[in-house]
Structures are given as structure tokens and as C-alpha cells.
Amino acid sequence: xxxxxxxxxxxxAAAAATLAGCGLGDPNGSDGTDTGNAAAGGEVKGKxxxxxxALKPKFTAYMExxxxxxxxxxxxxxxxxxxxPGDGYSEKVLSQAAGGSLPDVVNLPPDFALPLVERNMLLDxxxxxxxxxxxxxxxGTAAYRFAGHDGTYGYPWYLNTDVNYWNAELLTRYxxxxxxxxxxxxxxxxxxxxxxxxxxxxxxxxxxKPGLMDxxxxxxxxxxxxxxxxxFNTPEAAAVLDTYRAAFKEGLLPKDVLTETxxxxxxxxxxxxxxxTTAGGNYITSLATDNPGLAPKxxxxxxxGIPPLYVQGLSVSKNTKxxxxxxxxxxxxxNAENQAAFARLTSIxxxxxxxxxxxxxxxxxxxxxxxxxxTAFSSLAQATMLEPVRAxxxxxxxxxxQIALALSGQAGSEEALDTAVARADQMLKD
Numbered sequence: 001x002x003x004x005x006x007x008x009x010x011x012x013a014a015a016a017a018t019l020a021g022c023g024l025g026d027p028n029g030s031d032g033t034d035t036g037n038a039a040a041g042g043e044v045k046g047k048x049x050x051x052x053x054a055l056k057p058k059f060t061a062y063m064e065x066x067x068x069x070x071x072x073x074x075x076x077x078x079x080x081x082x083x084x085p086g087d088g089y090s091e092k093v094l095s096q097a098a099g100g101s102l103p104d105v106v107n108l109p110p111d112f113a114l115p116l117v118e119r120n121m122l123l124d125x126x127x128x129x130x131x132x133x134x135x136x137x138x139x140g141t142a143a144y145r146f147a148g149h150d151g152t153y154g155y156p157w158y159l160n161t162d163v164n165y166w167n168a169e170l171l172t173r174y175x176x177x178x179x180x181x182x183x184x185x186x187x188x189x190x191x192x193x194x195x196x197x198x199x200x201x202x203x204x205x206x207x208x209k210p211g212l213m214d215x216x217x218x219x220x221x222x223x224x225x226x227x228x229x230x231x232f233n234t235p236e237a238a239a240v241l242d243t244y245r246a247a248f249k250e251g252l253l254p255k256d257v258l259t260e261t262x263x264x265x266x267x268x269x270x271x272x273x274x275x276x277t278t279a280g281g282n283y284i285t286s287l288a289t290d291n292p293g294l295a296p297k298x299x300x301x302x303x304x305g306i307p308p309l310y311v312q313g314l315s316v317s318k319n320t321k322x323x324x325x326x327x328x329x330x331x332x333x334x335n336a337e338n339q340a341a342f343a344r345l346t347s348i349x350x351x352x353x354x355x356x357x358x359x360x361x362x363x364x365x366x367x368x369x370x371x372x373x374x375t376a377f378s379s380l381a382q383a384t385m386l387e388p389v390r391a392x393x394x395x396x397x398x399x400x401x402q403i404a405l406a407l408s409g410q411a412g413s414e415e416a417l418d419t420a421v422a423r424a425d426q427m428l429k430d
Contacts, residue, residue, distance in 0.1 A: 042324030047078045049103040050329060053312075054086035062345060070332045077325060097121050102317045104326040105333075108154060109312050110143045111389040116315070117146055117153050123316040126152030128327055136334075139309045139384045140351040146389065147227025154313035155334045156351035158342060161307045161383045162278040163376045169297045170275040174198040181276075181301050185214075185243065188276075188304065192252040195275060206253050207265040207274040209407055210244050211400065216386040217305030223388045230391075230424045233417035241406045241413035248407045258404040270294065278303065280310075281376025282347035284369040300372035302379055309383035311351070349377050356381070395424045 055063055067079045082103060084092050090112050096102045097116055108116070116122045126132050126141070132152060133141055140156025168178035174195045182188040192205035215237045216222055222232045247253060254273075256262045269277035270291050288295040314330045316323070332338065339350030340358055355361060361377040364370035391399070399420045406416035 044074045044325045044328045045076050046322050046325055047080065048105065048320070048322050048325045048329055049080040049082060050105045050333070051082040051084060051103040052107045053084055053089050056083040059342075059345065062342060066333055066338050070329060073332075074325075074328070079329065100319075102319070104317050104320040104322060105314050105330050106317065107157070107312060108315045110146075110154070110385065111392065113144060113153055113313070113315050114146055114389050117149050117151075121318055122153040123318045123320070123323070123326075124151030124153060125155060125316055125327065125330070128316075128323070129331070135353060136351050137353060137380055137383075139380065139382075140311055140313070143309065143311045143385045144313055144315070147223060147225060154315040155330045157312045157314050157334050158339060158348040159312075159351050159380055159383070160280045160310045160348055161376050161379050162303045163281055163283070163372050163379070164301045164303060165269065165277050165279060165283060165372070166299050166301065167269065167272070167275040167294070167297060168299045170195070170199075170203055170272070174203070174275075178299050181299070183301070183304060185240075185304065189243070189247050189252065192247065193250070196250075196252055201251060203272075204252070204254055204268070204274045205276050206247060207257065207268045207276070209248075209253070209257050209400070209403055210240055211403065212388075212391060212396070213308055213386040214240055223390065227388070227390060228428065230388075230421045230428075233414070233421040235414075237417055238413040241403065241416065245407045245409065245413065249409070258408055280347060281349065281373050282369070284372050285347070288369070296368065298368055298372075300368065300375050302375055306386060307379040307383040308386045309380070311385065349380060351380075390428060391424070395427050398423045398427065 050067070052063065063081060063083075067081055071077050071079060093102070093106065093108065093112060094115060097119065102116075102121060113122060126145075132155070136156050137159070140159060141152055143156065144152050144154035146153070164181065166178055166181045171178040171181070175198055176191055176194060182191045188206060195203055195205040212222055212232065215232050218236045218240050220232050220234050220237045220240075222230060224231055244253075248257070254262070254268070265274055265277045266279055266283075268274035270287065272294065284295055284298055284300070287298065314334060316326045316330055320326045334351065336350060336352040336354035336358075339352060340355060340360065342348065343350050344360065349355075349361060350358075362374060364374045387396075402411065402416040402420035402423075405411040406413045411419070
């Protein structure tokens with residue numbers, strides 16, 4: 001859940017579906033505006049290529065419907081749709097870029113887009129499209145703005161965020177009100193202490209160690225403005241680690257939370273060992289398959305602090321020979337109607353502001369799963385990418401190792417943070 005790869009996995013794991021009856025391709029988007037024309041001007045014509053990531057075969061019918069409607073709207077336009085397998089996609093894109101074969105429109109999460117921005121290979125769609133910021137949620141477009149580089153280098157396509165999930169049965173059993181779950185870290189620790197005492201230590205409320213997102217929620221600036229160095233070794237971040245170390249020492253977290261054998265808080269939640277987890281907006285639906293007895297007992301609440309944003313987008317090659325058509329296609333695929341149809345097929349949310357009025361996302365059907373979906377969707381307007389895109393998996397592993405040392409008491413909080421920053425900075429240079 002904590003990396004951009006999460007979005008692809010969520011899509012790839014969704015059930016296969018077809019698009020019959022969804023009405024894709026109306027020249028007017030659901031907000032009543034024409035979303036098929038290129039805002040940058042120029043005639044939409046000729047051939048253009050579109051590359052997606054791991055959508056075949058489950059979403060072949062959907063994508064073909066979107067493309068057919070675009071070609072129908074613009075007679076004479078031909079879209080060549082490419083879809084790459086999930087594994088090795090980042091390396092594939094870099095190879096295409098190096099070989100001069102980058103598609104005109106390409107599906108890139110922000111961390112995959114950054115290396116191409118650094119090589120001056122992506123178009124600044126914010127400069128080319130004056131309506132970008134007015135049409136898409138702020139966090140989505142901000143995800144494609146990178147420290148040290150002016151411009152916006154992608155249309156946000158589909159999104160998700162985290163929601164708090166609580167085992168209402170366990171909260172009630174141990175004297176907590178599931179209608180008023182903890183909303184701050186201090187409240188969470190107080191509640192965790194109550195659960196430990198009343199359960200005799202058999203159930204945990206807290207079951208994960210902190211990370212970069214927790215530092216960001218404490219107001220810590222994680223990187224320098226130019227994106228060349230990490231800056232999270234601050235007193236505020238040290239205070240977060242001090243708080244968690246005290247909670248760990250008190251036994252409010254599982255002992256193996258600091259080890260590589262740790263199962264993860266979502267698995268502990270599903271097993272009934274933990275009474276709280278965070279997950280995407282459609283988690284209860286999947287939980288109903290994994291643990292149908294638990295799913296009806298779950299209640300949701302907004303994420304503590306700033307909601308994290310997980311985003312996929314479409315970028316345009318700076319070297320495209322058909323710029324107007326490429327921009328028009330990127331907008332078409334990401335318009336409100338086409339995104340809404342996609343979201344109805346799988347567990348993601350649209351990135352357009354016009355989608356805010358869509359009752360499918362904004363109104364619950366009265367179930368706990370429907371409530372959670374609305375909670376997640378309503379959070380997207382405030383959600384942001386909390387982790388810097390330069391914090392790749394290797395860097396986060398180093399950081400997490402130092403956090404574990406601090407929580408176990410093998411290193412002081414300030415020492416651990418200084419070491420983490422120094423090592424992460426060196427990895428940026430390597």
C-alpha cells in the first residue's frame with residue numbers, strides 16, 4: 001500500500017469485467033464539457049500510440065471501448081494501443097526512452113515519470129493545457145510536479161487513498177466506542193493501552209511501526225526544495241520515534257513488528273489479532289472474501305492526519321510528432337466519464353473534480369463497505385503524496401532499518417534519523 005506499485009496491483013487483482021452498457025465515448029464528459037479536444041490547440045488527426053501497464057486481458061474491453069469512441073469522435077485518427085506486463089515495466093519504459101521509441105502517451109506513476117523528466121523526455125502538460133489544474137484534483141496534478149523541475153508532467157488518471165478500519169466488535173468488547181475511534185496519534189496510543197489492559201495482551205490496536213508518512217503528518221519536511229537531499233532528521237521526527245519507542249516498550253505493538261518476519265498489520269487485522277488497520281477505500285469488499293465473518297463487523301473512519309495519495313497517470317512524450325492528438329487522447333482517457341466507468345469495474349477512484357458530484361462515489365448505499373468508499377472518496381480532495389518519489393524501495397528499506405533500531409532502543413531517535421538521512425542521501429548520489 002505504501003508505493004505506487006500498489007495501484008497496479010489493485011487493478012491487476014480486480015475481477016475481469018466487460019464494458020457493455022457503460023455508454024463510453026459521449027463527446028461530452030459527465031460535467032457537460034467537451035473533454036475530447038486538445039487544450040493546446042492544433043488539429044486532432046493522424047496516428048498516435050498509447051501504452052498502459054498490465055491492463056490486458058482483464059480490461060481489454062474497457063480500453064478498446066475508450067479508444068473506439070475517441071477514434072469515432074475524431075475521424076481519421078488511429079490509436080495504436082500497447083500494453084506492457086506488470087513485471088519490469090519501469091525498465092521497459094527506460095529502454096524505450098533510451099531507444100527513441102517512447103509511446104506518444106504512456107501510463108506512468110510519478111516515480112516512473114521522474115527519471116524521464118530528468119532526461120527532458122516528457123512534455124509539460126501543465127504548460128500545454130491551461131485547464132489542467134481546474135479539471136483535476138489538486139493532489140493528482142501535484143504528484144506530477146517534481147522538485148528541481150518546473151512544470152507538470154502527467155494527467156492524473158486513477159487514484160486511491162488509505163482509510164482507517166476498526167474491528168467494532170473488539171473495540172466494544174474492550175471498552176471503546178466504535179462510533180468515536182481514535183483520530184490522533186495520542187488518542188490511538190491511549191486506546192491501544194486500554195485494549196492491551198482489558199484483553200490481557202491478546203489483542204493489539206496498534207500494529208505497525210512509523211515511517212516517512214508519519215513524519216510528514218507531524219509537519220516534517222522530508223526533502224530539500226531542489227530534491228537533492230533528505231531533511232527528515234528533525235526534532236519533530238525524533239519526537240514521533242520517541243512516542244512509538246515508548247509504546248513499543250510498553251507492549252502496545254507486537255514484538256515482531258520490527259523484524260522481517262512481521263506479517264503486516266492488515267493480516268493481523270484479518271486474523272483478529274489487531275483491531276485497527278489502514279487500507280484502500282474498497283478493503284471491506286476484499287475482506288468479505290478473505291474473512292466473511294469479520295467483514296460485517298468493520299467500521300471505517302478517515303485516515304489520521306493528511307490522507308496519503310496513490311496515483312497513476314498518463315504522460316505525453318516530449319518528442320511526440322502528433323502533440324495535439326496525444327494531448328487530446330490523454331485528456332479523453334482521463335475525463336470524468338471514462339474514469340467513472342473504469343472505477344465501476346475495479347477498486348479505484350477518478351481524479352477529476354467533476355466526479356465529486358457522482359453519487360456512485362459520494363453517496364453510501366448504507367453498508368459499511370459503502371461508507372468506507374465514501375470516506376475514501378471524500379478524502380481525495382485533501383489527499384497528497386506524502387512520500388517523496390525519490391524515496392524508492394531501497395532507500396525506504398534503509399530508513400525503516402534505522403527506525404527499527406530507534407524503536408528497539410538500540411539507537412537514539414536523533415542518531416537513527418541522522419544515519420538514515422546520511423545513507424539515503426548517499427544512495428541518491430550513487
